[in-house]
Amino acid sequence: MRMTKKIREEQLAILEKIYAGAKPALLFRNPFELLIAVILSAQCTDKRVNVTTARLFQKAATPEAILALGLEQLEDEIRDCGLFRNKAKNILATCQILCEKYGGEVPDDFAALQTLPGVGRKTANVVESVGFHHPAIAVDTHVFRVSNRLRLAVGSTPLEVEQGLRKAIPMDKWSDAHHWLIWHGRKVCKARKPLCDGCPLASVCPSFSPAAEGA
DNA sequence: CTCCCGATAT
DNA sequence: ATATCAGGAG
Structure with missing residues (x-):
C-alpha cells in the first residue's frame, strides 16, 4: 500500500471517531x-x-x-x-x-x-x-509502535516519529491524537499479538495481516 | 549500546 | 519461560 496524505487523513478520522474523548490512563490531581x-x-x-x-x-x-x-x-x-x-x-x-x-x-x-x-x-x-494543555505529542512505546505500523509517521527513534506526527496531524489535535494512538496500541494494535481481525483501521493499514502474528 | 527491574500477559 | 509495560541516564 502506498501511503498518501489522503490515507493518513483517513486513518486519523477513524482514530478520532473510535477514541473520541480518550483520557489519560494515569490518575492525577495536578x-x-x-x-x-x-x-x-x-x-x-x-x-x-x-x-x-x-x-x-x-x-x-x-x-x-x-x-x-x-x-x-x-x-x-x-x-x-x-x-x-x-x-x-x-x-x-x-x-x-x-x-x-x-x-x-x-x-x-x-x-x-x-x-x-x-x-x-x-x-x-x-x-x-x-x-498544562499545550499542544505537544509525547511518543511513548505505544505511539511509536502504532505510528510506524500505520506509516502515519515513520522513524527509528521516538524523536523522528514525533517530528513526523507533527507534520501529519493539525496542531490543534496533537494532544488528542496522542491519546488516540495510545488507546489503539493498548486495546487493538498490541505489541505482541495485534488484533488485526476486526480492526477498524484494517483497510488503511499497511501492516494489516489477518489471523497472523502481526507486523 | 547497556543498564535499571517488578508485575503481568501470553 | 519470555516479551512487554505511558523511558531515561551513562
Missing part, C-alpha cells in the same frame, strides 16, 4: 502528581502506577512531603513499579530542584522540565500536553 506518575510509568503498566501513586500520594503529595519520606521509604513505596532505585533517586532529586528553583511548583517550560532528573523528552511532552 501537574506535580502527573509528573511523578509519568516518571514511575517507565517500563511499567499504568494500572500498576495508579495503585502505587494512590498509596504514595495519600502519604506524600507534594515535593516537600516526598523529600521528607527519604530514600529508603520512597523506594519501598514505589518498588512494585520496577526500576525503583533509579526512579526513587530521580524523584527525590527532582523534588529537591522543584523546591529550590521553582517554589515547589512544576515549571510550565519544556526545556526546564527536561533538565529534571528522570525527565526526558517523552515525560516533558506529557506534562506540557496533559498537565
Whole structure:
C-alpha cells in the first residue's frame, strides 16, 4: 500500500471517531502528581502506577512531603513499579530542584522540565500536553509502535516519529491524537499479538495481516 | 549500546 | 519461560 496524505487523513478520522474523548490512563490531581506518575510509568503498566501513586500520594503529595519520606521509604513505596532505585533517586532529586528553583511548583517550560532528573523528552511532552494543555505529542512505546505500523509517521527513534506526527496531524489535535494512538496500541494494535481481525483501521493499514502474528 | 527491574500477559 | 509495560541516564 502506498501511503498518501489522503490515507493518513483517513486513518486519523477513524482514530478520532473510535477514541473520541480518550483520557489519560494515569490518575492525577495536578501537574506535580502527573509528573511523578509519568516518571514511575517507565517500563511499567499504568494500572500498576495508579495503585502505587494512590498509596504514595495519600502519604506524600507534594515535593516537600516526598523529600521528607527519604530514600529508603520512597523506594519501598514505589518498588512494585520496577526500576525503583533509579526512579526513587530521580524523584527525590527532582523534588529537591522543584523546591529550590521553582517554589515547589512544576515549571510550565519544556526545556526546564527536561533538565529534571528522570525527565526526558517523552515525560516533558506529557506534562506540557496533559498537565498544562499545550499542544505537544509525547511518543511513548505505544505511539511509536502504532505510528510506524500505520506509516502515519515513520522513524527509528521516538524523536523522528514525533517530528513526523507533527507534520501529519493539525496542531490543534496533537494532544488528542496522542491519546488516540495510545488507546489503539493498548486495546487493538498490541505489541505482541495485534488484533488485526476486526480492526477498524484494517483497510488503511499497511501492516494489516489477518489471523497472523502481526507486523 | 547497556543498564535499571517488578508485575503481568501470553 | 519470555516479551512487554505511558523511558531515561551513562
